[in-house]
Structure formats: C-alpha cells, structure tokens
Amino acid sequence: MNSRQQTTNSKTGTIIRLESVEKVYHVGNEDVRALAGVTTTIGYGSFWAIMGPSGSGKSTMLNLLGCLDQPTAGKYFFEDQDVNLLDDNGLSELRLRKLGFIFQSFNLIPQLTVKENIELPLFYLNWDPKTTAGRAADLAEMVGLGDRFHHRPMELSGGQQQRVAFARALANNPEVLLADEPTGNLDSTTSAQIMQLLVDLHKSGKTIIMVTHEHHLAAFAEKRLLMRDGRIDHIEA
C-alpha cells in the first residue's frame, strides 16, 4: 500500500446519520416514493453494502448519501452537518472534500489521459498544478497503472479503467468512498482485483458504501443493508 493511503484518520463514531429520510420524485402527474422513511447511522471506517431488488431505492439512497441530491423530507447529517441546509455550492464543496465516487460504467472523461482524469479533483481543489502530477503518479502506481499514465481511457481495458476511476476517487483523500455496482461491467478476474482494492482501502480505515446485487461481493462488507420498497428491510452484520 502507498504511504499516502495510510494517512487516513482513525476517527471513531458516526459519520452519516439518516433520520426518516424520504425522497419523492414527480414523474408526470404521479409521485414516486423512492425512499419512504429511512433511518440509520454509519460509523467511521465501516464498510457497508447496500442491496435490494431494482426499484427498491438503493440508487436513490446512494445519490442522497453522495450529496448529489437532497431528501424531500427527513434529515441527513454528514459529520454533524445538516445536508438539507446546504445550497448547490455547499453540496459541491462537500463532495469535493469528503466524498469519492466510483461508478458501474467507470465514468472517465474520454478526452483526458489517465493522469488528467486522476488530477481532476485536485484541479477543483485548487492544488498547485506543479504538485498534482506527483499525487496522480502515486495513485496510478497504487492501482498498478503507472505504465499507463499517459494513455486515454479508450486504450485501457474495463478493469484498468475502473482502477483509474478508483485512483481518481481517492485523489482528494475522501472520508467516504461511494461505489455504485463497481464490478457490474467487469469479468470475475478483474472484479476480484477491484474488490481487493476496496478491501485494502477499508483496512486503511476509509468508510466505504457499496451498492451491489451480488451476494458474494456483499460478503466482503462488514454490514449488508437490504432495501425493499424504499425502506430498510433489514441489516445484516
């Protein structure tokens, strides 16, 4: 593991607290209740898997946790900050400093090289352009792509792309890594590589929240939260 990786906090206690969170979407004339009252707490350094059938609200849940969206009702506290009180800038700032995302479809920017993709969060963090290259190189090295530094995403395999996405998600040294079916588009070998990265990251003390519908992947997590009809069905520890 990279030395930077291990500088993670050893904070304890609650990082995320949800209180009767609801999310209602207006589709045409109908109201769709994607979340119908979710209450839970997530501790620092924990590894959660969110599971459930499609339409159960797990994507909505992840979007809310990722501060890409705000609840229609209920409260969401991130490190004691009431997320409902934040405006668009505040939400952006929170994502920038505290959160990292990896997606099922990798979501790298095709025009940019591996280096530039990894540097992107640092760019918005206003890092000195001279220091970003070093940080990006360290992260690329960490995910085993030091030799692909100046390639474009199109020139990489799916597993390699997801590793770049992983490096990018960690560039800002986030408190929480949110992973939305991170191995959904990968074969079993590369899936295992990505899961290994997540497990290692968890060991270093980061909080991880992963949406998946595969039980053998969920098994890597400490806690499994099962969603059904916009509610928490049960939590397995």
Place this chain on the structure above:
Amino acid sequence: MMYPHLFQEVKLGLKNLVLHGLRSLLTMLGMVFGVGSVIAMLAVGEGANQEALEQIRLLGSNNIIIHSAKPINEENKAKGRTFLSIYGLLYEDEHTIGDTFASVDRTVPVKIIRKEGRVGKRSQELRVVGTTPAWFELVRRPMVAGRPLLSRDMIKKANVVVLSESAAKKILAAGKTIGQKVRIGGSYYVVAGIVRNLASTGKTIKPLDQEMDGYIPITSMREHFGDVVVKRTAGSRLREKVELHQVIIQVRDINEVEAVARGISTMLGHFHKNADYRVEVPLALLRQAEATKRTFNIVLGSIAAISLLVGGIGIMNIMLASVTERTREIGIRRAIGAKRRQIITQFLIETAVLSSCGGLIGIAMGLFIPWLITLFAGLPTVVTTMSLVLSIGISLAVGIIFGLYPASRAAHLDPIQALRHE
C-alpha cells in the same frame, strides 16, 4: 476563481477544439469571415478616405477657389455660329476681394490657356498659366532649378516662363535648362525656373507626366494673348472673353474660411448677376468627406454587427450541441465536486478560445485581403490598428456573450441525470 488553473483550462479548451477539428473550424468560419471582412472593408474605406482627404488637402484647407463658369444661357447663344461670349471673373474681382476681407492673406489670379510650347524641333502642348508671384507662395512647391516668377517680371511684363518638371523634361534639350527660349504662341519666353510637379500620394491621381505646365506673368499673358480665347470646334469657331479663370484666396485663419467664402459668394452675387462663377471651398469638401466617412462607418458597423451576430449564433449553436454531447462529462465533473461557476467558466473559456481563434484567423485574412485588393485592383487600403483591436475585442465579446447561455445550461444540468446520460 481558478486562476492557478486558467492556463490548464485554456489548454483543455484548445484540446477539445482540436479533438473536434473540423467542427471547430466550421464554427470558427463565421467569426473568420466576419472579422476578416470587417477589417478588409474598413481598410478599403480608410484608404479611399485618406486619398480623398489628401486630394482635398492639396487644394489647401485654408484656401477658397473661385472658378469662372460658363452660364447656361451663354452656352445656348453660342451654338453653331461665331459669337463672342463674355463671362467669368474679372481682374477687378480679385482686387475687390483682397481689399474687402481683412482676413484674406493673399489672392492669386489664374488665367489658363492651352498653347503649344516649342524649343527647336521639340514641342508639347502646354497648359499656360498666367499668374503672379503669389502663386508660388501659395502652392509652396520647391523649385528644381532657377527661380519662381518675381514681381519685377510682372511690372516689366517680362517674357519669362517657369516650367513644371515634366514639361521641362519633355521640351527642353539636354544640357543647360535655365535660359533656354521656349516659343509659346508668337513669342519667345526665357525659362527662368523649373518647379516640382504636384506631389502625388494617392495611387489613382493621374500620372505625373500629364502635368505639362508653363507659368508666365499674368501681365505678359494679357499683353500677348489678350482676354479673348478662340476655341475651334467642328464647324464653328467659338470665341470667349474670360479675364480670369480662377482666383485662389488664402485665408489667414482656418476658422474664418467658411465665413469668408459666404461673404465672397454674397459679394460676387451683386456683380455677377448671371452666376458665371463657382466657389469651391476645400475645407467644406473636407468636412463633407468626413461626414461621408461617418455615414460609411455606420453602414459598415451595421454590416459588421450582423456578420458577427451570425458568427456568434454559429458558436452558440455548436456550443449547445457540445453541451448535449458532453452531458456525461459535466455530470462527472459535478459529482467530483465542480461548482456551477466552474462549469460555466470551463465552457466560456472554450467559446472564448473558439471565437478568438476565429478572430485571429479573421485578422490574418483582414490583412491579406486589402493587400490583394491593392495588388490587383490598385485601390489604396489602410489597415488601422484601431480596426484590429476592435475586431479582436468584439470577437472575444461575441464568444463570451453567445457562450453564456450554453454554459449556464451545462451548469444547471442535474448531476444525477447528467451521469445517466448516454
């Protein structure tokens, strides 16, 4: 904002443009032609204007020129038979003007006849100008050799002539020039001096060698040729009695030129009831030329505005397409933590880069076209720094103004929707 990264943003903007090379080029064409044609048109306009102003300035902005003009009824009377028509300015008029207006510095009488000048076997039709030494003070042309007319030539009604440079070249034999005798009409005139031709700056002024002038004392001209000029036309002889063809009046203060001109018109109106003269005020022509230029600039400005508007719409169109195409990228950036303002900046920089690249190419074109016009059409063109500064400024402004809407649309996309966009 993100100044440490401004350079990177511009680099990213350029990269995106290069990535879509053809599309960027086509988008830029609007700007290129807009800016290029504006500069080229301005250059042609400015060239024409400067030439016109130069020609007027040569007449002298402190001067008023009164021409004798044949009245229309005299024209009719003279048709088809021998008749003596009498019209035009009188010697008396020149004196009256000089005495009446205090702010008149000098008055110069001009009497013009066409006669052949001959030295030995060499001959050339000359424009023989009878005038006074004041003419040489007024036009301020340097002498190439010899001396101008002097007041003693006037008093003595001396047979001396001052030739223009081109006339001298044409009829004088090589070797000594001053002192040669030129036969004009029935008499011989001693060449007293040679005066430089009218300086030409514009390119469309007629070739210099056409200015075949010989200047003689007006007193001598009256003595030898009288005031009656016989013009032979097909089947008839036309006799005209004209004392002076022009009176040039130099006014001391440029601010009084127009007032004096009005005064002269009023005064001459009393003595010349049949309007056989015409008052020309170079200063008024100058003013008119400037007014014309203003009108021209307004027309040009409108054309420029329209063409740049079209260019701007092209840019907006392509940027909107680009926003749609890059929705996913915008979603990714937003998820990572980019603020709306930063997305706006990113897209604005791209449009600014696009439009200013277009502007720069347009400037290159705007420099090239006037050069071609001068080369092939022989028209004078002047590219002013002002027009360059203006067009680069406008192209940047157009880029930013027309980039604002697409950029703000990009920034207000819902990040979740944007991330899902295929």
